[in-house]
Amino acid sequence: xxGVSQSPRYKVAKRGQDVALRCDPISGHVSLFxxxxxxxQGPEFLTYFQNEAQLDKSGLPSxxxxxxxxxxxxxxxxxxxxxxxxxxxxxxxxxxxxGSGEKLFFGSGTQLSVL
Amino acid sequence: xxxxxxxxxxxxxxEGRISILNCDYTNSMFDYFLWYKKYPAEGPTFLISIxxxxxxxxxxxxxxxxxxxxxxxxxxxVPSQPGDSAVYFCAADNTNAGKSTFGDxxxxxxxx
Numbered sequence: 001x002x003g004v005s006q007s008p009r010y011k012v013a014k015r016g017q018d019v020a021l022r023c024d025p026i027s028g029h030v031s032l033f034x035x036x037x038x039x040x041q042g043p044e045f046l047t048y049f050q051n052e053a054q055l056d057k058s059g060l061p062s063x064x065x066x067x068x069x070x071x072x073x074x075x076x077x078x079x080x081x082x083x084x085x086x087x088x089x090x091x092x093x094x095x096x097x098x099g100s101g102e103k104l105f106f107g108s109g110t111q112l113s114v115l
Numbered sequence: 116x117x118x119x120x121x122x123x124x125x126x127x128x129x130e131g132r133i134s135i136l137n138c139d140y141t142n143s144m145f146d147y148f149l150w151y152k153k154y155p156a157e158g159p160t161f162l163i164s165i166x167x168x169x170x171x172x173x174x175x176x177x178x179x180x181x182x183x184x185x186x187x188x189x190x191x192x193v194p195s196q197p198g199d200s201a202v203y204f205c206a207a208d209n210t211n212a213g214k215s216t217f218g219d220x221x222x223x224x225x226x227x
Binding site for chain 1: 119121146147149151156157158159160161164166204208212213214215216217218219220
């Protein structure tokens with residue numbers, strides 16, 4: 001497809017379960033971002049890749065969160081031992097280039113519910 | 116410490132009138148600002164942007180104004196249409212940071 005694709009669209013996990021969220025960015029886009037969006041709030045930065053290099057992971061809430069983009073294309077966000085506070089929409093975005101002012105193309109997100 | 120603030124959670128306007136959405140920021144290192152529009156169950160989509168070296172950028176019915184001294188920007192939609200009803204997010208970039216910082220959004224409702 002032409003846009004950013006995320007899967008699954010919805011994920012229900014039991015507390016303590018591990019989950020993996022996938023992002024397929026737009027082909028050729030250098031930068032890839034993960035954001036977490038809680039209900040009623042704006043997207044909060046989690047981590048950023050430039051090609052396969054993870055340049056910034058300062059937004060990851062704990063060491064239970066891990067992201068990778070091994071070949072500089074598809075990315076996976078993994079959450080280990082999920083907690084109820086992890087419930088949110090996880091948005092992936094890509095941009096053509098790096099630097100300030102590059103507009104982001106977002107996927108539709110993965111809505112994670114931890115019971 | 117929220118660096119980008121949208122103080123109005125919601126705004127309701129009549130079709131054909133002007134919609135003005137506001138955004139304030141605290142970090143003087145921000146040098147580029149973007150507005151995104153979000154419909155339910157979709158990701159945000161880019162609407163319009165402005166560099167800190169400008170004070171106005173216009174694209175059709177959408178105009179963004181930047182007041183650097185006040186650390187304030189606004190999005191004007193004229194005329195407003197029912198299809199503009201959505202959540203609008205203000206975002207700010209810092210050249211050295213590589214990431215966008217978002218406000219919490221304003222829900223715009225345009226009534227026919």
